[in-house]
Amino acid sequence: MVKRPAGYPIVLTADRTLMANYDVLFDGMMGTIQTTSVPEPVMRHFVAPPMPRQGLAARKAPLGVRRIEAALLRDGFDRSDVIVVRPEEIDEVVGPETRVVAVSSSDPLGYGMSNTTMTDMAGGRLYTHTWYKRLLRQLNRMRQRGLRFRILAGGAGAWQLEQHPGVARRLGIDCIVSGHAELDAPHLFRTAADGGDLPWVFRARGARPDQIPPIHGATSMGVLEVSRGCGKGCQFCTIARERMIHLPMETILSDLEANLEAGVTSVCALSEDFFRFGARHGQPDPAAVKELARQLRARPELRLIQLDHCNVTSAALMSDDDLREIHDILVEGQHHKYLWVNLGVETASGELLEMNQKGGKIRPFRVEEWGELCEETVRRLIRAGYFPMVSLIMGLPGETEEHVAATVRWIERLYRERLVIFPIFYSPVIPGYGRQFTIQDMTPLHWRLFRLAYNLNFKWIPRMYWDNQTGAGAPLWRKLFIQLTGHLQIVQWQTKFILASGRLRA
Numbered sequence: 116m117v118k119r120p121a122g123y124p125i126v127l128t129a130d131r132t133l134m135a136n137y138d139v140l141f142d143g144m145m146g147t148i149q150t151t152s153v154p155e156p157v158m159r160h161f162v163a164p165p166m167p168r169q170g171l172a173a174r175k176a177p178l179g180v181r182r183i184e185a186a187l188l189r190d191g192f193d194r195s196d197v198i199v200v201r202p203e204e205i206d207e208v209v210g211p212e213t214r215v216v217a218v219s220s221s222d223p224l225g226y227g228m229s230n231t232t233m234t235d236m237a238g239g240r241l242y243t244h245t246w247y248k249r250l251l252r253q254l255n256r257m258r259q260r261g262l263r264f265r266i267l268a269g270g271a272g273a274w275q276l277e278q279h280p281g282v283a284r285r286l287g288i289d290c291i292v293s294g295h296a297e298l299d300a301p302h303l304f305r306t307a308a309d310g311g312d313l314p315w316v317f318r319a320r321g322a323r324p325d326q327i328p329p330i331h332g333a334t335s336m337g338v339l340e341v342s343r344g345c346g347k348g349c350q351f352c353t354i355a356r357e358r359m360i361h362l363p364m365e366t367i368l369s370d371l372e373a374n375l376e377a378g379v380t381s382v383c384a385l386s387e388d389f390f391r392f393g394a395r396h397g398q399p400d401p402a403a404v405k406e407l408a409r410q411l412r413a414r415p416e417l418r419l420i421q422l423d424h425c426n427v428t429s430a431a432l433m434s435d436d437d438l439r440e441i442h443d444i445l446v447e448g449q450h451h452k453y454l455w456v457n458l459g460v461e462t463a464s465g466e467l468l469e470m471n472q473k474g475g476k477i478r479p480f481r482v483e484e485w486g487e488l489c490e491e492t493v494r495r496l497i498r499a500g501y502f503p504m505v506s507l508i509m510g511l512p513g514e515t516e517e518h519v520a521a522t523v524r525w526i527e528r529l530y531r532e533r534l535v536i537f538p539i540f541y542s543p544v545i546p547g548y549g550r551q552f553t554i555q556d557m558t559p560l561h562w563r564l565f566r567l568a569y570n571l572n573f574k575w576i577p578r579m580y581w582d583n584q585t586g587a588g589a590p591l592w593r594k595l596f597i598q599l600t601g602h603l604q605i606v607q608w609q610t611k612f613i614l615a616s617g618r619l620r621a
């Protein structure tokens with residue numbers, strides 16, 4: 116899209132850590148957890164390299180931004196009035212005719228659990244927060260110079276702005292958009308553009324699967340939404356009460372086409388529970404998952420099909436043969452040995468998990484079975500060819516030393532397996548429900564858990580990362596750069612282990 120001297124009426128963008136040119140999903144995960152302990156030029160050009168653009172428009176954008184763009188176009192907004200841009204182009208696209216600038220972020224204030232852990236361990240301030248603030252300040256300076264547009268703030272991290280209204284107001288935000296807003300975006304954007312009244316927090320109604328508009332351009336990291344929501348009721352999760360829905364196959368394939376047309380050849384099937392795709396009444400439907408995998412794999416130009424999350428229970432309810440067959444379809448024809456899948460174990464103690472969830476994270480299994488169920492499911496996934504990436508939460512409300520000890524023993528039993536484990540610090544997503552866990556709260560047993568997990572990670576992550584990048588066709592210089600910076604970060608973390616806990620090894 117070309118430069119319009121008076122600016123575009125509707126400008127959609129996201130914080131710079133999301134608007135980066137990542138080859139694989141893990142790149143994006145690494146890019147969005149970095150702190151200012153990484154020098155900014157290194158971060159901006161190598162860790163989160165600039166997104167390519169076509170004219171002034173970003174060639175790729177976060178999925179949520181693409182959905183809003185699609186919703187506006189479907190409702191009659193003129194293509195030439197709506198632009199999706201990188202933060203770098205804001206000065207060029209915002210002008211006297213601009214009425215709305217919408218900014219998406221998954222962690223605008225840096226309160227995401229992985230990110231608070233990273234800040235404590237690596238020091239510095241998170242780039243997600245730092246760059247988000249910088250972008251918002253830039254927009255405010257433009258308004259002080261006389262431009263008249265409203266700022267809408269959305270994305271997966273909108274809950275943080277809601278919980279810290281003082282900060283959000285100081286950032287000049289006019290309206291916080293909470294939830295999936297495809298149905299409401301046209302009316303909301305028209306109201307904002309016409310100077311109408313905006314609520315401080317706009318709660319989107321959410322869309323039925325058939326109401327979700329197919330996207331019109333490529334997504335960052337080739338993110339391909341297959342399901343949304345979860346609804347299993349965990350008190351530490353922002354989508355605990357959002358019922359899971361599955362996108363129609365036509366929408367998924369249309370979104371895939373939009374990515375392929377733009378030259379994106381590695382995608383990621385986005386879901387909080389991949390093995391629940393197509394499931395009814397909580398029981399996985401292996402045939403539906405296989406059909407999804409086959410439909411994606413049918414495109415010969417597609418390289419990696421990466422996974423995102425799966426639930427322990429959904430994987431546990433699948434047979435070994437089904438798990439293996441799904442794996443084999445996904446990697447067919449690819450040199451891809453580390454098909455990772457993120458598994459939310461959280462704690463090996465079913466009792467502790469039960470205290471912190473109000474629904475089905477453990478069902479249909481019994482609370483007492485949780486630790487063993489997770490262990491067995493991890494082993495079965497490994498045997499079926501997957502690379503489990505386990506997340507644990509330290510400092511869950513009600514946690515005792517015995518709960519931590521159970522998780523330590525759980526890791527020890529899996530220590531010789533091919534997996535990685537990320538312990539993260541508990542951070543409340545429900546105001547007043549527990550308190551932020553920090554590095555100062557770590558007992559010697561927490562440290563042992565942390566060192567055990569990271570000794571595994573230091574061994575396997577470089578191999579997995581190399582494999583993923585090779586599979587996606589990343590250039591050699593980038594693979595070498597990631598290996599080098601990865602090793603520097605390992606040394607940084609090991610130093611932290613020694614300084615903070617007096618030990619390097621578990």
Ligand code: SF4
Nearest residue numbers: 345347348349352355
């Ligand atoms: S199972 Fe996972 S995604 Fe679902 S509510 Fe619990 S933590 Fe959230």
